[in-house]
Amino acid sequence: MKLASLPQGRDGRLIVVSDDLAWYADADHIVPTMQALLDDWDRYFPQIEALSIELAHAAIPRRRFHEREACAPLPRAYQWVDGSAYVNHVELMHKAHGADLPASFWTDPLMYQGGSDGFCGARDPIHIADPAWGGDFEAEIVVVTGDVPQGASPQQALGHIRLVGLINDVSLRNLMPGELAKGYGFVQSKPASHLSPAFVTPAALGAAWQCGRLSGTLMVDLNGQPFGRVEAGEECTFDFGTLIAHLAKTRSIGAGTIIGSGTVSNRDPDGSPGRPVPQGGRGYACIAEQRTVETLATGEAVTPFLKAGDTVRMEMRDAKGKSIFGAIDQTVVLG
Amino acid sequence: MKLASLPQGRDGRLIVVSDDLAWYADADHIVPTMQALLDDWDRYFPQIEALSIELAHAAIPRRRFHEREACAPLPRAYQWVDGSAYVNHVELMHKAHGADLPASFWTDPLMYQGGSDGFCGARDPIHIADPAWGGDFEAEIVVVTGDVPQGASPQQALGHIRLVGLINDVSLRNLMPGELAKGYGFVQSKPASHLSPAFVTPAALGAAWQCGRLSGTLMVDLNGQPFGRVEAGEECTFDFGTLIAHLAKTRSIGAGTIIGSGTVSNRDPDGSPGRPVPQGGRGYACIAEQRTVETLATGEAVTPFLKAGDTVRMEMRDAKGKSIFGAIDQTVVLG
Numbered sequence: 001m002k003l004a005s006l007p008q009g010r011d012g013r014l015i016v017v018s019d020d021l022a023w024y025a026d027a028d029h030i031v032p033t034m035q036a037l038l039d040d041w042d043r044y045f046p047q048i049e050a051l052s053i054e055l056a057h058a059a060i061p062r063r064r065f066h067e068r069e070a071c072a073p074l075p076r077a078y079q080w081v082d083g084s085a086y087v088n089h090v091e092l093m094h095k096a097h098g099a100d101l102p103a104s105f106w107t108d109p110l111m112y113q114g115g116s117d118g119f120c121g122a123r124d125p126i127h128i129a130d131p132a133w134g135g136d137f138e139a140e141i142v143v144v145t146g147d148v149p150q151g152a153s154p155q156q157a158l159g160h161i162r163l164v165g166l167i168n169d170v171s172l173r174n175l176m177p178g179e180l181a182k183g184y185g186f187v188q189s190k191p192a193s194h195l196s197p198a199f200v201t202p203a204a205l206g207a208a209w210q211c212g213r214l215s216g217t218l219m220v221d222l223n224g225q226p227f228g229r230v231e232a233g234e235e236c237t238f239d240f241g242t243l244i245a246h247l248a249k250t251r252s253i254g255a256g257t258i259i260g261s262g263t264v265s266n267r268d269p270d271g272s273p274g275r276p277v278p279q280g281g282r283g284y285a286c287i288a289e290q291r292t293v294e295t296l297a298t299g300e301a302v303t304p305f306l307k308a309g310d311t312v313r314m315e316m317r318d319a320k321g322k323s324i325f326g327a328i329d330q331t332v333v334l335g
Numbered sequence: 336m337k338l339a340s341l342p343q344g345r346d347g348r349l350i351v352v353s354d355d356l357a358w359y360a361d362a363d364h365i366v367p368t369m370q371a372l373l374d375d376w377d378r379y380f381p382q383i384e385a386l387s388i389e390l391a392h393a394a395i396p397r398r399r400f401h402e403r404e405a406c407a408p409l410p411r412a413y414q415w416v417d418g419s420a421y422v423n424h425v426e427l428m429h430k431a432h433g434a435d436l437p438a439s440f441w442t443d444p445l446m447y448q449g450g451s452d453g454f455c456g457a458r459d460p461i462h463i464a465d466p467a468w469g470g471d472f473e474a475e476i477v478v479v480t481g482d483v484p485q486g487a488s489p490q491q492a493l494g495h496i497r498l499v500g501l502i503n504d505v506s507l508r509n510l511m512p513g514e515l516a517k518g519y520g521f522v523q524s525k526p527a528s529h530l531s532p533a534f535v536t537p538a539a540l541g542a543a544w545q546c547g548r549l550s551g552t553l554m555v556d557l558n559g560q561p562f563g564r565v566e567a568g569e570e571c572t573f574d575f576g577t578l579i580a581h582l583a584k585t586r587s588i589g590a591g592t593i594i595g596s597g598t599v600s601n602r603d604p605d606g607s608p609g610r611p612v613p614q615g616g617r618g619y620a621c622i623a624e625q626r627t628v629e630t631l632a633t634g635e636a637v638t639p640f641l642k643a644g645d646t647v648r649m650e651m652r653d654a655k656g657k658s659i660f661g662a663i664d665q666t667v668v669l670g
Binding site for chain 1: 345374411412413414416445446447448449450451452453462464468485486507510515516517518519520521522523524526527581582584585586587588589590591592
């Protein structure tokens with residue numbers, strides 16, 4: 001089942017979207033918003049699922065779904081916590097600052113609390129007030145949870161995953177070293193993130209969803225050119241069950257919590273940091289990685305951070321080549 | 336005007352409370368929840384204020400307000416960001432780890448994103464699953480904002496403060512050094528926080544609210560004994576306008592964002608870290624400060640962190656000795 005939200009008020013209104021993302025049916029007569037559905041999942045899910053089946057059979061009135069008309073599935077959420085499941089990314093970011101990766105980072109997930117009071121839609125522009133901040137994208141997988149009790153095991157946590165989607169976790173690279181040095185996480189260096197047009201139930205992902213990991217190629221384009229063709233199912237050190245259990249170690253988690261995988265990142269088959277796509281590699285899901293690889297290779301980063309007018313696109317397709325979550329497709333606007 | 340929430344669903348139902356916290360009137364026929372009021376403040380505030388005036392004149396049906404029956408004013412919020420306005424606290428915490436305070440901490444606010452998906456009520460027990468985690472309380476002032484545009488100045492930010500309250504920002508001290516070393520802020524070391532029974536408009540605070548700082552004695556009792564009698568209006572390096580503007584530097588802030596002052600903390604008049612209340616000092620608003628002062632003085636911390644059955648109370652009173660926000664008054668429960 002695929003769900004999305006159309007703009008209405010602060011929280012949008014819930015719609016059910018067909019598997020091919022071509023059609024939708026209103027769902028807000030059953031439950032008004034995606035958050036309200038997540039709040040009372042067991043009560044509403046059967047009716048929403050029945051609606052989804054009727055939509056698939058064209059047995060109810062349906063309308064054309066246009067990704068550009070959707071707002072973020074959750075235009076705001078009660079929690080957004082981003083992990084670092086792809087430790088290759090973290091290792092590259094450490095190298096960028098001349099630091100070695102602590103060995104514990106391979107066993108103890110790195111996670112930070114992000115701002116969840118406003119998520120942008122997939123076609124909303126990336127607003128960056130000051131180009132000197134070093135704007136960057138980060139393509140990631142996210143899951144949305146129901147209520148998770150304190151102390152849940154990774155295995156138990158998997159059972160509380162309601163939905164899966166994509167995020168562009170916009171980052172301001174030049175503000176990050178100062179905030180990391182403080183130790184208190186990211187406050188200014190992470191502006192609003194952008195969510196994929198649709199969120200999808202794990203069941204609808206089929207074999208691509210296994211044990212809390214999503215397999216498939218996350219396609220990232222910068223200015224219409226392939227920038228990343230990273231494999232989300234590979235080198236994913238921490239599955240989502242482990243990330244959720246990490247967060248739930250000391251407290252329960254409320255329904256509608258969004259958990260991110262961190263930037264999807266692969267090494268090269270020879271064990272070195274990945275090569276750019278034009279050089280036959282899988283490329284990168286953020287600019288900072290490419291800059292780090294450039295610096296390691298030549299002593300100088302040449303790929304600039306985001307500039308006004310740049311376009312960024314993120315998408316995953318299923319085995320039949322159809323878009324799973326719809327595309328995040330954006331233009332950078334300064335100011 | 337004073338507002339509170341009574342338990343109902345996930346978000347409570349809004350009530351207006353009399354200045355003396357003795358009476359309340361239902362407000363959910365005007366707007367159902369405190370979040371909904373904050374979402375549409377300009378629309379609903381006149382009606383809620385009129386209700387408050389009628390309550391003050393006993394011109395409408397009213398009921399006894401019992402602090403113990405209230406849930407958190409915002410049982411969940413879209414954002415919780417805690418600052419460190421009282422740099423004396425931060426300096427003591429650095430000393431506890433044998434580190435010097437960076438000079439920039441006096442001019443650049445330290446802030447972290449906290450979990451906002453669940454706030455406990457003022458009389459709810461403090462649940463700590465493992466006593467080895469080193470449970471502690473932190474008594475702080477909070478404000479709740481409306482929408483704040485990106486780039487708002489400290490002065491502009493002050494105009495977006497809707498409500499003021501207290502928080503017990505529960506901390507797990509023994510988990511903090513590991514998380515601080517990661518640089519990504521607090522994920523496991525900050526379980527759910529507890530909010531005061533009532534939140535109060537800045538206007539209702541009168542002269543105690545000046546330029547984004549609240550004056551008055553924050554009374555903290557541990558096991559029925561005075562533990563802190565700290566002055567919230569003194570040594571508050573960053574006013575709330577500055578904290579909000581810091582958060583809003585790179586992104587807008589959504590209505591209902593809760594911003595904390597950090598642990599209220601005063602030095603001794605001679606410039607040394609504060610002395611305990613029984614020794615004639617103002618004491619402390621968290622156990623960790625007292626332990627640090629003990630360690631600096633004798634080489635050993637003797638005050639234990641929270642144990643099962645401990646009671647913690649936090650309250651501020653106005654010039655007439657009346658409770659402003661009601662009391663946070665809790666018992667520690669392990670498990």
